Amino acid sequence: MSLAKTLTIAGSDSGGGAGIQADLKTFQELHTFGMSVITALTAQNTLGVHGVYPQSIEAIEAQIDAVLSDIGADAVKTGMLFSAEIITLVSNKLRQYEVSNIVVDPVMIAKGGASLLQEEAVQALKHELLPISTVITPNLPEAAKLLGRAEMKTVDEMKQAAVDLHKLGPTYVVLKGGHLTEGPAVDLLYDGEEFFELKVERIDTKHTHGTGCTFAAAIAAELAKSATIKDATETAKQFITAAISNSLVIGRGIGPTNHAAYRHLGK
Numbered sequence: 284m285s286l287a288k289t290l291t292i293a294g295s296d297s298g299g300g301a302g303i304q305a306d307l308k309t310f311q312e313l314h315t316f317g318m319s320v321i322t323a324l325t326a327q328n329t330l331g332v333h334g335v336y337p338q339s340i341e342a343i344e345a346q347i348d349a350v351l352s353d354i355g356a357d358a359v360k361t362g363m364l365f366s367a368e369i370i371t372l373v374s375n376k377l378r379q380y381e382v383s384n385i386v387v388d389p390v391m392i393a394k395g396g397a398s399l400l401q402e403e404a405v406q407a408l409k410h411e412l413l414p415i416s417t418v419i420t421p422n423l424p425e426a427a428k429l430l431g432r433a434e435m436k437t438v439d440e441m442k443q444a445a446v447d448l449h450k451l452g453p454t455y456v457v458l459k460g461g462h463l464t465e466g467p468a469v470d471l472l473y474d475g476e477e478f479f480e481l482k483v484e485r486i487d488t489k490h491t492h493g494t495g496c497t498f499a500a501a502i503a504a505e506l507a508k509s510a511t512i513k514d515a516t517e518t519a520k521q522f523i524t525a526a527i528s529n530s531l532v533i534g535r536g537i538g539p540t541n542h543a544a545y546r547h548l549g550k
């Protein structure tokens with residue numbers, strides 16, 4: 284038997300709700316073979332990030348080479364990359380191994396406010412990783428930072444931002460609207476010509492830790508199984524909506540989404 288192979292290159296969340304842990308759970312639930320390259324350890328729980336410990340370039344490079352020189356990946360998802368040096372390494376390696384489905388979640392700041400990307404690394408993200416990516420999945424603050432403008436507040440402003448993000452080089456842009464303060468949770472898929480809206484009623488819960496990681500990992504899993512970008516984002520939206528609707532009230536802060544919920548829809 285063979286399974287589509289998915290690789291996450293991201294930070295570890297000791298609390299299990301975001302980062303590598305969220306990605307691997309999502310990969311598994313969507314019936315792919317998940318693998319990981321850890322860029323940084325975080326000491327994290329539902330109350331926030333209590334420490335960030337980047338791994339050495341040597342350790343990250345060795346992990347990537349071990350996985351891609353032998354097993355390979357049908358899709359790679361990147362999350363917390365932390366520094367310009369790590370971004371340069373990851374970009375070079377993805378080129379070297381000619382990875383074809385690259386999903387870049389440009390993780391910058393955790394919900395609790397902790398910085399997961401150094402300020403000076405934003406330029407490396409823009410100029411080295413975005414141009415080789417298949418799809419980027421910024422949230423509204425990340426999109427604003429990448430474009431050097433104020434945060435979008437309406438779907439019309441999101442559309443203009445998606446066009447401008449597309450000019451940075453990715454084949455597709457999925458701009459996430461989870462941070463909109465009013466109305467449904469709308470995300471926009473832009474392919475350089477047309478917009479597609481992914482829209483659901485906003486779920487009334489504070490337990491949304493790891494939503495962005497989970498959503499991007501689901502897109503990567505579907506692309507690995509050869510779904511079109513439109514089908515991949517639609518499935519990912521169903522996956523994250525089920526995960527948020529059944530999110531877990533654990534810990535004393537913002538609880539994680541429930542990665543097992545999608546399977547209970549009979550998927």
Ligand SMILES: Nc1ncnc2c1ncn2[C@@H]1O[C@H](COP(=O)(O)OP(=O)(O)O)[C@@H](O)[C@H]1O
Pocket residue numbers: 421422423459460461462468469470483484485486487488491493494495496498520523524527
């Ligand atoms: N309260 C909510 N109800 C429904 N969907 C949500 C809610 N919050 C976030 N989402 C969805 O979760 C996904 C991740 O979005 P977002 O929270 O913006 O990302 P991030 O975790 O990177 O900040 C998107 O599909 C977004 O629309």
Ligand SMILES: Cc1ncc(COP(=O)(O)OP(=O)(O)O)c(N)n1
Pocket residue numbers: 293294295296301302303325327362363390392393394395399491492493494495496497
């Ligand atoms: C290790 C690690 N990576 C990424 C994040 C951010 O994840 P996200 O899905 O955006 O969720 P929130 O942190 O915003 O709830 C993280 N926290 N840790």
